[in-house]
Amino acid sequence: MSEFDAIVVGGGPAGTSAAMRLAASKLNVLLVEKADPPGSKNVSGGVLWGNSLAGVMPDWEKTAPLERYVKSKGIGFLTKDSSIDISFRSTRFNETKTGYTVLRTKLDQFLNKKAKDAGATVVTGVTVDRLAFEGKKVIGVEQDGDVITSDAVILAEGANPRVAIDSGIRSPLKDEDVAIGVKEVIKLPEKTINDRFNLREKEGFAGEYVLGFLDGGVEAGGFLYTNKDSISLGVVISMKHLRENNKTYSYDIVEQFKNHPSIAPLLEDGKVDEYSAHMVQEGGLASIPKLYGNGYMIAGDAAGFSFSNGLILQGMNYAIASGIAAADTIVEAKTGSGISEQSFSKYEEKLMNSFVLKDMHTFKGIGDITWGNLIHQQMPGILEKVMLGLFMEDGEPKRHMNQIVKEALKSSGLKSSKLLLEGYRMYRRM
Numbered sequence: 001m002s003e004f005d006a007i008v009v010g011g012g013p014a015g016t017s018a019a020m021r022l023a024a025s026k027l028n029v030l031l032v033e034k035a036d037p038p039g040s041k042n043v044s045g046g047v048l049w050g051n052s053l054a055g056v057m058p059d060w061e062k063t064a065p066l067e068r069y070v071k072s073k074g075i076g077f078l079t080k081d082s083s084i085d086i087s088f089r090s091t092r093f094n095e096t097k098t099g100y101t102v103l104r105t106k107l108d109q110f111l112n113k114k115a116k117d118a119g120a121t122v123v124t125g126v127t128v129d130r131l132a133f134e135g136k137k138v139i140g141v142e143q144d145g146d147v148i149t150s151d152a153v154i155l156a157e158g159a160n161p162r163v164a165i166d167s168g169i170r171s172p173l174k175d176e177d178v179a180i181g182v183k184e185v186i187k188l189p190e191k192t193i194n195d196r197f198n199l200r201e202k203e204g205f206a207g208e209y210v211l212g213f214l215d216g217g218v219e220a221g222g223f224l225y226t227n228k229d230s231i232s233l234g235v236v237i238s239m240k241h242l243r244e245n246n247k248t249y250s251y252d253i254v255e256q257f258k259n260h261p262s263i264a265p266l267l268e269d270g271k272v273d274e275y276s277a278h279m280v281q282e283g284g285l286a287s288i289p290k291l292y293g294n295g296y297m298i299a300g301d302a303a304g305f306s307f308s309n310g311l312i313l314q315g316m317n318y319a320i321a322s323g324i325a326a327a328d329t330i331v332e333a334k335t336g337s338g339i340s341e342q343s344f345s346k347y348e349e350k351l352m353n354s355f356v357l358k359d360m361h362t363f364k365g366i367g368d369i370t371w372g373n374l375i376h377q378q379m380p381g382i383l384e385k386v387m388l389g390l391f392m393e394d395g396e397p398k399r400h401m402n403q404i405v406k407e408a409l410k411s412s413g414l415k416s417s418k419l420l421l422e423g424y425r426m427y428r429r430m
């Protein structure tokens with residue numbers, strides 16, 4: 001007989017949600033997290049989108065350590081001198097809170113405590129090495145030469161899935177599967193944040209930026225989110241581009257973003273409180289491995305579940321939903337036909353019926369658009385020229401909009417037929 005009904009590897013949003021759900025079903029569950037305290041190795045820009053946590057914690061909006069709710073969403077195209085922004089604010093977000101900014105150190109400690117309170121055995125500061133097999137069946141996990149046995153294992157180890165790779169159930173990551181995220185938390189008084197971002201108490205701003213001005217033409221996206229009394233700011237850089245521009249360092253890119261003339265005033269007098277770097281899953285559907293086998297399932301970032309279309313980056317909601325689906329699959333198998341590869345195939349069915357795999361299929365191939373020349377290199381410059389053409393009064397005769405646009409396109413070297421074609425592709429994929 002196994003020591004545990006289930007072992008969950010990783011105490012991020014996926015693993016803790018799975019552990020809470022399993023413990024709530026009275027299963028004997030062990031959650032193993034390598035960081036101590038939990039969350040100290042985790043990085044998120046930090047907007048927790050959607051309502052997935054309600055699946056394990058109906059009162060999460062009252063009890064979880066949430067910073068601010070997203071009242072205002074921004075998208076910006078930055079060139080060296082300019083910033084072309086679209087800002088959306090809505091009182092509808094007061095009624096339905098669609099996203100909350102969070103700090104992972106606080107959130108992960110809270111989620112791990114909730115898993116413990118629900119009845120899970122939570123062990124921190126321990127790194128699982130690999131899965132333990134008997135033939136093709138997973139019988140537990142190996143740690144430092146010891147085997148801890150369990151009927152089922154959920155791998156929720158995040159974007160660098162070493163356990164899955166070293167156990168031979170997932171192929172090594174390719175450059176195009178991941179990006180590098182680098183983030184700072186910058187302390188500022190609450191009132192200063194409210195004044196600078198035009199926010200009231202508890203209201204927050206979440207902005208995503210195309211950084212079209214970086215040295216060496218590196219492709220990267222920036223993000224800036226307001227917490228209660230700090231700002232989370234960072235960049236997500238294409239791994240492929242970073243390798244190709246081997247003289248570029250990720251921290252230089254954060255500095256360039258912070259020093260941009262439209263960002264720097266927002267951060268003035270702020271003190272850097274945290275600095276971190278982490279992999280971001282970017283591979284989409286093409287990078288998703290086989291999600292289950294006899295005795296195991298893979299959830300969250302470890303399974304490649306994250307969504308990014310350049311306007312928004314989401315992963316925590318996919319992690320939570322997939323962790324819950326994996327836990328439910330174990331509970332059903334234990335009370336039904338027993339644990340087998342066949343009974344665990346229900347996990348994939350559940351994900352196919354939820355936003356998790358539906359989104360992955362709907363947005364298949366979106367990475368070609370979000371990591372493309374048009375968005376990162378050409379679009380910011382074109383938009384800047386059009387805006388200057390429209391709004392810069394230089395005493396010269398005014399021109400029609402079509403002339404301004406034509407000139408902007410010409411100077412970017414982009415043919416209007418190509419722009420139409422690429423624009424249509426982008427429109428369809430997004």
Ligand SMILES: Cc1cc2nc3c(=O)[nH]c(=O)nc-3n(C[C@H](O)[C@H](O)[C@H](O)COP(=O)(O)OP(=O)(O)OC[C@H]3O[C@@H](n4cnc5c(N)ncnc54)[C@H](O)[C@@H]3O)c2cc1C
Pocket residue numbers: 009010011012013014015032033034035039041042043044045046047048049126127128129156157158159162163181182183234235236277278279280299300301302305306313314315316317319
């Ligand atoms: C810079 C950046 C910005 C982001 N912004 C957002 C955002 O705004 N909104 C959003 O929804 N998502 C965002 N994401 C994505 C989000 O962080 C992930 O999708 C999410 O954290 C995935 O949750 P997870 O539980 O699958 O993995 P993780 O949160 O990575 O948790 C995995 C856990 O497993 C532990 N672990 C790993 N290996 C082992 C092992 N061998 N043994 C024991 N424990 C192990 C780790 O320490 C970690 O605690 C961002 C990511 C980055 C890097």
